[in-house]
Amino acid sequence: MYRTHTCGELCATHIGQTVTLSGWVQRVRNLGGMIFIDLRDRYGVTQLVANENTSNDLTEVVETLGREYVIKVEGEVLERTNKNKKIPTGEVEIDIKCLTILNTSEVPPFTIEDETDGGEELRMKYRYLDIRRKPVKNALMHRHKVGQAVRRYLDAQDFIEIETPSLIKSTPEGARDFVVPSRMNPGEFYALPQSPQTFKQLLMVAGMDKYFQIVKCFRDEDLRADRQPEFTQIDCEMAFVEQDDVISTFEGMVASVFKDILNVDFAAPFQRMSYNDAMSLYGSDKPDLRFGMEIRDLTDLAKGKGFVVFDKTEFIGGISVPSCANYSRKQLDGLTKFVQRPQIGAKGLVYVKLGENGDIKSSVDKFFTPDDLKQWASHMGAEDGDLLLIMAGDRIQTLEALGQLRLEMGERLGLRPADSFAPLWVVDFPLLEWDEETNRFYAKHHPFTSPVQSDIHLFESDPAAIRANAYDLVINGAEIGGGSIRIFDRELQYKMFKVLGFTEAQAEDQFGFLLNAFKYGAPPHGGIAFGFDRLCSVMDGVESIRDYIAFPKNNAGRDVMINSPSSISVEQLAELKIKLVE
Ligand code: ASP
DSSP: OOOSSOTTOOOGGGTTOEEEEEEEEEEEEEOSSOEEEEEEETTEEEEEEEOTTSOHHHHHHHHHOOTTOEEEEEEEEEEOSSOOTTSTTTTEEEEEEEEEEEEOOOOOSSOOSSSOSOOHHHHHHTHHHHTTSHHHHHHHHHHHHHHHHHHHHHHHTTOEEOOOOSSBOOOOSSSOOOEEEOSSSTTOEEEOOSOSHHHHHHHHHTTOOEEEEEEEEEOOOOOOTTOOSEEEEEEEEEESOOHHHHHHHHHHHHHHHHHHHHOOOOOSSOEEEEHHHHHHHHSSSSOOTTSOOOOEEOHHHHTTSSOHHHHTOSEEEEEEETTOTTOOHHHHHHHHHHHHSTTTOOOOOEEEEEOTTSOEEETTTTTSOHHHHHHHHHHTTOOTTOEEEEEEESHHHHHHHHHHHHHHHHHHTTOOOTTOOOEEEEEOOBSEEEETTTTEEEESSOTTBOBOGGGTTHHHHOGGGOBBSEEEEEETTEEEEEEEEBOOOHHHHHHHHHHTTOOHHHHHHHHHHHHHHTTTTOOOEEEEEEEHHHHHHHHTTOSOSGGGSSSOOOTTSOBTTTTBSOOOOHHHHHHTTOOOOO
């Protein structure tokens, strides 16, 4: 038998018992007469001790132990003289009576400690060692618990878990598809699903009523730190629902998961905000509502006063940063550089310092009187001691840049604590988005999203003004989930495809299976999908989703551990009837 207990469970009540433990050698401390070993497994760490009473043979074996050796020990549980209050097993230690080396280990390429000396790439290459570290292990355990809590809630609400295929058909859903060649059908390809969208809709036509699936999705996009080419969704769909039904069901799910796992109570209902308000007040469609610092429009007040930069611009807006009027020249230059970074792309930054004693200093003193500046301050609800940060330019770009600056200032002022959560539904998204480059409309959510009933007449006259029955759940500035009420009427679906530039034949070719299903009594339906990896990371107050994925890919889409993607053999290519071009 390898073990009677785990390395995380022995405590004072076990004193005097003889136990067997197995695990990895975390650390060996040889203090001459005494040798201490920290033995680790998934459950914790237990201290083993060899002392002057230990036989010479045994001590010799103990002295050969290296980091990450796998051992089995038998011994008596003793009360420790120096208790360690920080770990659950800190009251006891095991007096080694028998020790077997089950496996040796090379010196690991980085330290297996909470704070490691291993860089990201190295840790990914040896991910199986990285996962032995507590923060990564805990992240995976957290993910497991979140998944279980989700399943418990949805099961209790009568949802059933149904798997949908991974080898499907390439469809334009927004991102690029990953494709898989078909050996049995040379020249033809499957696509990996960007989401099970059309399948879950077909399940509603099939009468399954409430579906969910914790499912892998694949999108061939350029990667950012918080994106992965394969990621997991909690994908859900319901029949006979309106927007409010979906929102309240999944608000319930999120509240129950936060309660179960973090013991955090969310007040119901969650706040809701229109997409337009989110953009004008926070410069983002996923505002972080842990703090205020809303954007104010200064266009009318600041335009036409002889400052050329402002006079020829579409939009002027600013934020008022509390108690930062004492910012130095250097700090302000730093902020200007921050907004000029390519990711933000602003031209410059105007400041107004509202001194404690009422005196005002600004980078635009020459163009505006103190009274003008006071007017801005009062319009922005600013107080003495505040710092106004102002930008001008194209409306949406400027709002987005102000939104980024707002987040940065919130961060600097400590207004975004990891253990506070601000959930928000963003609603009333536009149905369509015009793309200047390709000169056509794209679906803001996806082509199956239904327009708001009262806006349907706008399809001919003003498609850009049509609102969608779509909603996003945002927590702390991260989009946790998004969904919509779907089109379930063939004619309306055709109309939607038409505005997206599909001919009837193209629509038939790509989505004939769905349009056909709509001939046979499709019920009204709608749903949502949550980013499972992101939900887990946001709950932990962590920005990157990587540690919540056992084997993630790097920014170049590579798995550096198994070295994938990789080339395939000439024989495999021939079998697939694929010729590579140079
Ligand atoms: N399939 C959608 C997505 O992946 C979510 C939904 O509309 O339910 O974004």
